[in-house]
Amino acid sequence: MASLRARTTPLRALCSLQPLKRTTPLKPTLTTRSNIQSVTLPTRNHSTSSVSADELSHFSALASSWWDPMGPSRILHLMNPLRHEFIASCLAEGSTETTPSPSNPNSATFNYLDVGCGGGIFAESLARTIPLDANGPAPTPTRAASMTAIDPSTNLIQMAREHARMDPTVDAHLRSGKFKYLNTTLEDVLASTSPSTTTPASTITTATPQFDIVTLFEVLEHIDPKTSSPLTFLTNCLRALKPGGWLIGSTISRTLPSFILNQVIAEAPWPIGVVPRGTHEWSKFVNPPEVKGWLQEGLMRAADTGVSRGGASVAEDMSWKCVGAIYVPGLGWKMVPGSEDWGNYFWAVRKGF
Numbered sequence: 001m002a003s004l005r006a007r008t009t010p011l012r013a014l015c016s017l018q019p020l021k022r023t024t025p026l027k028p029t030l031t032t033r034s035n036i037q038s039v040t041l042p043t044r045n046h047s048t049s050s051v052s053a054d055e056l057s058h059f060s061a062l063a064s065s066w067w068d069p070m071g072p073s074r075i076l077h078l079m080n081p082l083r084h085e086f087i088a089s090c091l092a093e094g095s096t097e098t099t100p101s102p103s104n105p106n107s108a109t110f111n112y113l114d115v116g117c118g119g120g121i122f123a124e125s126l127a128r129t130i131p132l133d134a135n136g137p138a139p140t141p142t143r144a145a146s147m148t149a150i151d152p153s154t155n156l157i158q159m160a161r162e163h164a165r166m167d168p169t170v171d172a173h174l175r176s177g178k179f180k181y182l183n184t185t186l187e188d189v190l191a192s193t194s195p196s197t198t199t200p201a202s203t204i205t206t207a208t209p210q211f212d213i214v215t216l217f218e219v220l221e222h223i224d225p226k227t228s229s230p231l232t233f234l235t236n237c238l239r240a241l242k243p244g245g246w247l248i249g250s251t252i253s254r255t256l257p258s259f260i261l262n263q264v265i266a267e268a269p270w271p272i273g274v275v276p277r278g279t280h281e282w283s284k285f286v287n288p289p290e291v292k293g294w295l296q297e298g299l300m301r302a303a304d305t306g307v308s309r310g311g312a313s314v315a316e317d318m319s320w321k322c323v324g325a326i327y328v329p330g331l332g333w334k335m336v337p338g339s340e341d342w343g344n345y346f347w348a349v350r351k352g353f
């Protein structure tokens with residue numbers, strides 16, 4: 001399997017091989033990991049974080065074309081409506097602890113953290129649904145009250161902020177603090193909420209959960225298991241969650257079809273390929289049972305505060321959702337139960353009370 005580590009493409013990209021109605025050509029914006037010359041990298045030391053320098057360089061170089069709907073991030077733009085739909089389906093199963101009060105059933109009460117927000121395709125769309133005031137229209141099914149979006153790429157956060165300022169509603173949320181873009185890591189967010197800063201280990205263990213919903217769209221497959229730990233990364237996502245909150249993400253299964261579709265076809269030279277070459281590394285793809293297993297272990301670790309131990313019951317009671325997604329030309333991305341075993345999929349877990 002080692003030979004399959006050669007960079008190829010995402011399944012979602014394969015599934016989106018529809019005729020492109022480009023306003024701008026895709027080819028000139030494609031970037032490979034090898035041709036990245038100059039990107040601004042964060043000056044902070046990420047040595048204790050989950051961030052891979054290779055991944056950071058790759059995505060930072062795509063910043064200027066991130067919001068081009070026909071550009072290298074086109075697949076992410078197309079997937080966005082399904083993200084809202086999937087979150088709504090999770091919330092329909094059980095709200096977090098901070099449900100709207102009976103006196104104000106329309107109140108939006110969920111504080112979101114979007115980890116690895118990139119240039120803000122999802123974060124901005126969610127921020128747009130935050131009511132401007134209490135008397136505003138009824139919230140959307142995702143019931144956002146605030147959004148904190150983080151990414152380790154300085155270039156992408158800068159691009160995200162610039163784009164957000166163009167929408168008066170979103171700009172108002174940036175000014176009020178209901179919507180924040182932070183050029184930081186998940187590990188730093190957790191450390192900043194800890195009452196203790198003596199050692200990295202202790203700060204993470206005692207971090208105060210702040211968020212009702214943590215989203216992790218198309219990020220897990222960019223955590224390098226050779227230099228980091230997906231289990232630790234997911235555990236930290238769970239640590240950021242309040243009791244009853246949801247961790248919701250999407251990623252790609254590591255199967256032969258996903259190798260052919262996501263790497264061979266989707267990262268083929270233009271005009272066949274639809275994502276930049278080098279975006280994905282098949283060996284980093286993760287299968288649903290792996291994600292579920294890490295989350296079960298992560299729930300136990302997150303419940304272990306150092307004072308009380310997280311027991312097996314924490315994991316046994318886990319609410320787990322998982323469904324595959326396929327792009328249907330002309331119709332967009334669709335949930336296709338069963339396809340999670342061979343391609344793109346959404347997953348979610350609810351933290352116990």
Ligand SMILES: C[S@@+](CC[C@H](N)C(=O)[O-])C[C@H]1O[C@@H](n2cnc3c(N)ncnc32)[C@H](O)[C@@H]1O
Pocket residue numbers: 049050051052055056059060076115116117118119120121122150151152153156185186216217218219222223
């Ligand atoms: C494929 S993009 C997805 C962006 C965004 N979530 C979306 O779907 O529109 C992957 C993003 O993950 C970020 N990333 C990579 N490693 C990360 C890590 N260890 N922690 C947080 N973000 C990371 C990258 O900087 C990049 O913005």
